[in-house]
Amino acid sequence: MNVEILTKKRVFDGFFKIDELGLRFEHFNGAMSPRLTRLVFERGDSVAAVILNTDSQRLIFTNQFKAPTYEKGPGWIIEIVAGILDSGETPEQGLLREIEEETGYRAAGARHITTFYVSPGGSSERILLYYVEVKSADRIASGGGLVAEGEDIQLVELTPAEAFARVSSGEIMDAKTIIGLMWLKERKND
Numbered sequence: 001m002n003v004e005i006l007t008k009k010r011v012f013d014g015f016f017k018i019d020e021l022g023l024r025f026e027h028f029n030g031a032m033s034p035r036l037t038r039l040v041f042e043r044g045d046s047v048a049a050v051i052l053n054t055d056s057q058r059l060i061f062t063n064q065f066k067a068p069t070y071e072k073g074p075g076w077i078i079e080i081v082a083g084i085l086d087s088g089e090t091p092e093q094g095l096l097r098e099i100e101e102e103t104g105y106r107a108a109g110a111r112h113i114t115t116f117y118v119s120p121g122g123s124s125e126r127i128l129l130y131y132v133e134v135k136s137a138d139r140i141a142s143g144g145g146l147v148a149e150g151e152d153i154q155l156v157e158l159t160p161a162e163a164f165a166r167v168s169s170g171e172i173m174d175a176k177t178i179i180g181l182m183w184l185k186e187r188k189n190d
Contacts, residue, residue: 002026006035017042043125046118047095048082049110050129050180051103055136058157059184061177062102064145065152069173078156078166079174082127091128102153104143105134113183118175127176131184160184 007022019040024032051060066077083098085091092110099107110130118125145151158166163181166172172181 002032004032011039039122041119041123041125043123044084045091046082046084046125046127047091047098048080048127048129048176048180049095049099049107049132050080050113050184051099051105051107051132051134052160052184053136053157054133056157058159059163060103060105060134061156061158061163062145063154063156073173077174078172079177080180082176092130095128095130095132099132099134100141100143102143102145102151103139103155104141105138106140107132107134107138113180116179129176129180129183131180160188 002025004024005021006024007020009020010017011020012018019042021038021040022035023038024035026032052058053060060081061078062081063076063078065075067075069075069077081099081102083094083102085094086097089097095110096107099105110132113129113131115126115128117123118127143153143155145153160181163172164185167178167181172178
């Protein structure tokens with residue numbers, strides 16, 4: 001299938017970036033579309049992890065203020081650890097860095113679950129989702145995020161059953177967290 005990028009212009013260049021594309025794409029019948037204009041929110045790729053403390057058999061979540069959720073919801077969101085990859089960082093390096101910054105745990109490794117687009121109608125961002133096991137002795141710092149990035153993170157530990165119940169009740173509303181928990185629930189049923 002063909003795609004012709006006719007024009008590409010950066011219309012916003014802040015922490016996030018927005019590109020305006022002029023393009024045509026091949027329809028399923030083989031004909032090319034007329035020229036279309038599309039905005040692409042370029043955020044970069046992110047990593048996220050479902051973290052299980054194998055000593056306590058509790059999942060580790062973060063609770064923090066997310067401004068985009070404030071007007072339509074609580075503002076504070078319980079979610080799995082996540083963050084944007086830094087330039088030159090492998091996904092696993094970025095994941096282990098985020099886990100330590102946000103939770104204080106030094107994880108030894110991670111198992112890739114899946115990769116998915118967050119909102120493919122407008123954003124190029126993908127999330128690389130992982131499963132990580134830690135032990136209580138792996139907690140080497142307090143976590144809480146980076147003050148320099150304006151983070152103020154509270155850790156929340158829940159049993160898998162408690163987490164599944166919070167998804168069912170609508171208290172956990174974050175998509176990557178729900179996807180990770182549904183993977184864990186399916187895995188527990190194997």
